[in-house]
Amino acid sequence: MSFENPSREEIKQILLNAGNIAVVGLSDKTDRTSYMVAQALQSNGYRIIPVNPTVSGEILGEKVYASLSDIPEPVDIVNVFRRSEQTPPVAEEAVKIGARVLWLQLGIFNEEAYEIAAKGGLTVIMDRCIKVEDSILIGKRS
Template sequence: MDLAERALAAADTIAVVGLSRDPRKAAHSVPATLRAAGFRIIPVHPSADELLGEKVYRSLEDIPEPVDLVDVFRPAAEAPGIARQAVAIGAKTLWLQQGIVSREARRIAEDGGLTYIEDRCIAVVRALAGITKD
Protein backbone atom coordinates (compact mmCIF):
# COMPACT_ATOMS: atom_id res chain seq x y z
CA MET A 1 0.00 0.00 0.00
CA ASP A 2 1.20 3.51 -0.77
CA LEU A 3 0.79 6.47 1.60
CA ALA A 4 -2.60 7.52 0.20
CA GLU A 5 -4.00 3.98 0.45
CA ARG A 6 -2.75 3.62 4.04
CA ALA A 7 -4.22 6.98 5.05
CA LEU A 8 -7.60 6.11 3.55
CA ALA A 9 -7.64 2.58 4.98
CA ALA A 10 -6.96 4.03 8.45
CA ALA A 11 -9.84 6.51 8.21
CA ASP A 12 -13.43 5.93 9.28
CA THR A 13 -14.75 9.51 9.48
CA ILE A 14 -14.12 11.89 6.58
CA ALA A 15 -15.00 15.58 6.68
CA VAL A 16 -15.52 16.88 3.15
CA VAL A 17 -14.82 20.59 2.78
CA GLY A 18 -16.70 21.88 -0.25
CA LEU A 19 -19.15 19.00 -0.66
CA SER A 20 -21.41 20.19 -3.49
CA ARG A 21 -25.19 20.26 -3.67
CA ASP A 22 -24.97 19.33 -7.37
CA PRO A 23 -24.93 15.54 -7.85
CA ARG A 24 -23.30 16.00 -11.28
CA LYS A 25 -20.13 17.43 -9.70
CA ALA A 26 -17.24 15.35 -8.39
CA ALA A 27 -17.52 17.29 -5.12
CA HIS A 28 -20.83 15.47 -4.62
CA SER A 29 -20.38 12.13 -6.37
CA VAL A 30 -16.99 11.36 -4.80
CA PRO A 31 -18.23 11.76 -1.19
CA ALA A 32 -21.39 9.81 -2.10
CA THR A 33 -19.18 6.97 -3.35
CA LEU A 34 -17.16 7.03 -0.12
CA ARG A 35 -20.37 6.94 1.91
CA ALA A 36 -21.60 3.95 -0.12
CA ALA A 37 -18.28 2.22 0.69
CA GLY A 38 -19.03 2.57 4.40
CA PHE A 39 -17.16 5.73 5.38
CA ARG A 40 -18.82 8.25 7.69
CA ILE A 41 -19.06 11.50 5.72
CA ILE A 42 -19.40 14.89 7.42
CA PRO A 43 -20.17 17.71 4.98
CA VAL A 44 -18.61 21.16 5.41
CA HIS A 45 -20.36 23.85 3.36
CA PRO A 46 -21.01 27.56 3.93
CA SER A 47 -24.77 27.57 3.40
CA ALA A 48 -26.32 24.10 3.04
CA ASP A 49 -28.10 22.52 6.01
CA GLU A 50 -28.10 18.88 4.89
CA LEU A 51 -26.13 17.01 2.23
CA LEU A 52 -26.04 13.26 1.61
CA GLY A 53 -28.53 12.93 4.47
CA GLU A 54 -26.03 14.41 6.95
CA LYS A 55 -26.03 17.63 8.95
CA VAL A 56 -23.72 20.20 7.38
CA TYR A 57 -21.18 22.19 9.38
CA ARG A 58 -19.88 25.64 8.41
CA SER A 59 -16.25 24.86 9.30
CA LEU A 60 -14.13 21.96 10.46
CA GLU A 61 -13.95 23.52 13.92
CA ASP A 62 -17.76 23.28 14.25
CA ILE A 63 -17.75 19.47 13.95
CA PRO A 64 -18.48 17.99 17.41
CA GLU A 65 -16.79 14.63 16.84
CA PRO A 66 -13.34 13.36 15.87
CA VAL A 67 -12.41 13.48 12.19
CA ASP A 68 -9.83 11.11 10.74
CA LEU A 69 -9.40 12.60 7.29
CA VAL A 70 -10.23 16.00 5.77
CA ASP A 71 -10.99 15.80 2.03
CA VAL A 72 -10.80 19.17 0.26
CA PHE A 73 -12.83 20.24 -2.79
CA ARG A 74 -11.91 23.94 -2.61
CA PRO A 75 -9.43 26.09 -4.56
CA ALA A 76 -5.75 25.81 -3.65
CA ALA A 77 -5.79 29.38 -2.28
CA GLU A 78 -8.12 28.18 0.50
CA ALA A 79 -6.04 25.10 1.35
CA PRO A 80 -3.70 26.72 3.93
CA GLY A 81 -6.64 27.91 6.04
CA ILE A 82 -8.26 24.49 5.80
CA ALA A 83 -4.93 22.90 6.76
CA ARG A 84 -4.79 25.09 9.89
CA GLN A 85 -8.30 23.97 10.84
CA ALA A 86 -7.45 20.31 10.17
CA VAL A 87 -4.46 20.58 12.50
CA ALA A 88 -6.57 22.39 15.13
CA ILE A 89 -9.21 19.63 15.23
CA GLY A 90 -6.64 16.84 15.41
CA ALA A 91 -7.36 15.24 12.03
CA LYS A 92 -4.86 12.59 10.97
CA THR A 93 -4.82 13.31 7.23
CA LEU A 94 -5.35 16.29 4.93
CA TRP A 95 -6.27 15.24 1.38
CA LEU A 96 -6.46 17.76 -1.46
CA GLN A 97 -8.43 16.40 -4.39
CA GLN A 98 -7.10 15.95 -7.89
CA GLY A 99 -5.96 19.24 -9.38
CA ILE A 100 -5.39 20.94 -6.00
CA VAL A 101 -1.80 21.60 -4.92
CA SER A 102 -0.55 23.88 -2.13
CA ARG A 103 3.01 24.08 -0.85
CA GLU A 104 1.83 26.13 2.16
CA ALA A 105 -0.93 23.67 3.06
CA ARG A 106 1.62 20.85 2.88
CA ARG A 107 3.96 22.68 5.27
CA ILE A 108 1.14 23.46 7.73
CA ALA A 109 -0.22 19.90 7.65
CA GLU A 110 3.14 18.17 7.95
CA ASP A 111 4.36 20.56 10.68
CA GLY A 112 1.12 19.72 12.51
CA GLY A 113 1.79 15.99 12.26
CA LEU A 114 -0.79 15.19 9.58
CA THR A 115 -0.34 12.88 6.63
CA TYR A 116 -0.62 15.04 3.52
CA ILE A 117 -1.98 13.93 0.15
CA GLU A 118 -2.51 16.29 -2.78
CA ASP A 119 -3.61 16.15 -6.40
CA ARG A 120 -5.17 12.69 -6.08
CA CYS A 121 -8.78 11.60 -6.32
CA ILE A 122 -9.76 9.81 -3.13
CA ALA A 123 -12.47 7.84 -4.97
CA VAL A 124 -9.96 6.49 -7.50
CA VAL A 125 -7.55 5.48 -4.73
CA ARG A 126 -10.40 3.79 -2.85
CA ALA A 127 -11.64 1.91 -5.91
CA LEU A 128 -8.24 0.74 -7.10
CA ALA A 129 -7.22 -0.42 -3.62
CA GLY A 130 -10.64 -1.96 -2.89
CA ILE A 131 -10.93 -0.13 0.46
CA THR A 132 -14.31 -0.38 2.15
CA LYS A 133 -15.64 0.02 5.68
CA ASP A 134 -18.52 -2.48 5.41
Protein backbone atom coordinates in the same frame (compact mmCIF):
# COMPACT_ATOMS: atom_id res chain seq x y z
CA MET B 1 10.19 20.95 2.93
CA SER B 2 9.78 19.22 -0.39
CA PHE B 3 6.43 17.53 -0.91
CA GLU B 4 5.95 13.93 -1.95
CA ASN B 5 2.71 11.96 -1.65
CA PRO B 6 2.79 8.89 0.59
CA SER B 7 3.35 5.53 -1.10
CA ARG B 8 0.38 3.60 -2.44
CA GLU B 9 0.70 1.16 0.48
CA GLU B 10 0.62 4.05 2.98
CA ILE B 11 -2.44 5.52 1.24
CA LYS B 12 -4.12 2.10 1.39
CA GLN B 13 -3.50 1.94 5.16
CA ILE B 14 -4.87 5.47 5.59
CA LEU B 15 -8.06 4.48 3.78
CA LEU B 16 -8.42 1.16 5.62
CA ASN B 17 -8.13 2.96 8.98
CA ALA B 18 -10.37 5.91 8.11
CA GLY B 19 -13.81 6.29 9.60
CA ASN B 20 -14.94 9.91 9.47
CA ILE B 21 -14.09 11.88 6.35
CA ALA B 22 -14.91 15.59 6.46
CA VAL B 23 -15.49 16.83 2.91
CA VAL B 24 -14.72 20.55 2.73
CA GLY B 25 -16.56 22.17 -0.16
CA LEU B 26 -19.08 19.34 -0.56
CA SER B 27 -21.84 20.58 -2.85
CA ASP B 28 -25.50 19.71 -2.49
CA LYS B 29 -25.74 19.67 -6.29
CA THR B 30 -25.77 16.06 -7.49
CA ASP B 31 -23.92 16.82 -10.73
CA ARG B 32 -20.83 18.21 -8.94
CA THR B 33 -17.68 16.13 -8.58
CA SER B 34 -17.58 16.68 -4.82
CA TYR B 35 -21.07 15.19 -4.47
CA MET B 36 -20.29 12.18 -6.68
CA VAL B 37 -17.01 11.45 -4.89
CA ALA B 38 -18.60 11.76 -1.42
CA GLN B 39 -21.53 9.58 -2.48
CA ALA B 40 -19.17 6.87 -3.76
CA LEU B 41 -17.13 6.95 -0.54
CA GLN B 42 -20.29 6.80 1.54
CA SER B 43 -21.56 3.80 -0.43
CA ASN B 44 -18.24 2.09 0.27
CA GLY B 45 -18.68 2.39 4.02
CA TYR B 46 -17.01 5.67 4.94
CA ARG B 47 -18.79 8.19 7.14
CA ILE B 48 -19.00 11.49 5.26
CA ILE B 49 -19.23 14.78 7.17
CA PRO B 50 -20.20 17.65 4.84
CA VAL B 51 -18.48 21.01 5.42
CA ASN B 52 -19.92 23.93 3.47
CA PRO B 53 -20.78 27.34 4.97
CA THR B 54 -23.25 28.12 2.18
CA VAL B 55 -25.45 25.03 2.65
CA SER B 56 -27.69 24.30 5.62
CA GLY B 57 -29.43 21.10 6.53
CA GLU B 58 -28.13 17.83 5.13
CA ILE B 59 -26.16 16.47 2.20
CA LEU B 60 -26.23 12.72 1.55
CA GLY B 61 -28.26 12.31 4.75
CA GLU B 62 -25.53 13.87 6.93
CA LYS B 63 -25.71 17.17 8.82
CA VAL B 64 -23.77 19.96 7.12
CA TYR B 65 -21.29 21.98 9.20
CA ALA B 66 -20.12 25.49 8.36
CA SER B 67 -16.51 24.74 9.32
CA LEU B 68 -14.27 21.91 10.48
CA SER B 69 -14.24 23.43 13.97
CA ASP B 70 -18.02 22.96 14.22
CA ILE B 71 -17.79 19.16 13.86
CA PRO B 72 -18.44 17.64 17.32
CA GLU B 73 -16.58 14.36 16.72
CA PRO B 74 -13.13 13.19 15.60
CA VAL B 75 -12.19 13.48 11.92
CA ASP B 76 -9.72 11.09 10.32
CA ILE B 77 -9.40 12.63 6.86
CA VAL B 78 -10.11 16.19 5.76
CA ASN B 79 -10.86 15.86 2.04
CA VAL B 80 -10.74 19.23 0.29
CA PHE B 81 -12.67 20.46 -2.75
CA ARG B 82 -11.49 24.10 -2.73
CA ARG B 83 -9.22 26.08 -5.03
CA SER B 84 -5.53 25.59 -4.27
CA GLU B 85 -5.09 29.15 -2.97
CA GLN B 86 -7.92 28.60 -0.45
CA THR B 87 -6.34 25.57 1.21
CA PRO B 88 -3.92 27.05 3.82
CA PRO B 89 -6.75 28.10 6.19
CA VAL B 90 -8.29 24.63 5.77
CA ALA B 91 -4.92 23.09 6.70
CA GLU B 92 -4.76 25.29 9.81
CA GLU B 93 -8.23 24.22 10.85
CA ALA B 94 -7.44 20.54 10.15
CA VAL B 95 -4.46 20.80 12.50
CA LYS B 96 -6.60 22.57 15.11
CA ILE B 97 -9.24 19.81 15.19
CA GLY B 98 -6.63 17.03 15.35
CA ALA B 99 -7.36 15.40 12.00
CA ARG B 100 -4.90 12.73 10.89
CA VAL B 101 -4.82 13.43 7.14
CA LEU B 102 -5.21 16.46 4.87
CA TRP B 103 -6.24 15.24 1.42
CA LEU B 104 -6.38 17.78 -1.42
CA GLN B 105 -8.35 16.46 -4.38
CA LEU B 106 -7.12 15.98 -7.94
CA GLY B 107 -5.84 19.26 -9.36
CA ILE B 108 -5.35 20.86 -5.94
CA PHE B 109 -1.79 21.51 -4.74
CA ASN B 110 -0.52 24.07 -2.25
CA GLU B 111 2.95 24.02 -0.70
CA GLU B 112 1.91 26.33 2.16
CA ALA B 113 -1.03 24.08 3.09
CA TYR B 114 1.35 21.12 3.03
CA GLU B 115 3.82 22.84 5.35
CA ILE B 116 1.08 23.89 7.80
CA ALA B 117 -0.41 20.40 7.94
CA ALA B 118 2.91 18.55 8.05
CA LYS B 119 4.21 20.75 10.88
CA GLY B 120 0.95 19.99 12.69
CA GLY B 121 1.58 16.26 12.41
CA LEU B 122 -0.83 15.44 9.60
CA THR B 123 -0.12 13.18 6.67
CA VAL B 124 -0.70 15.16 3.47
CA ILE B 125 -1.93 13.89 0.13
CA MET B 126 -2.29 16.35 -2.75
CA ASP B 127 -3.49 16.23 -6.35
CA ARG B 128 -5.08 12.80 -5.94
CA CYS B 129 -8.73 11.76 -6.07
CA ILE B 130 -9.72 9.90 -2.92
CA LYS B 131 -12.46 8.01 -4.81
CA VAL B 132 -10.00 6.77 -7.43
CA GLU B 133 -7.44 5.77 -4.80
CA ASP B 134 -10.15 3.94 -2.82
CA SER B 135 -11.34 2.09 -5.95
CA ILE B 136 -7.81 1.03 -6.91
CA LEU B 137 -6.45 0.20 -3.46
CA ILE B 138 -9.52 -1.06 -1.56
CA GLY B 139 -12.23 -1.90 -4.08
CA LYS B 140 -15.81 -2.60 -3.11
CA ARG B 141 -16.21 -3.48 0.56
CA SER B 142 -18.63 -6.22 1.43
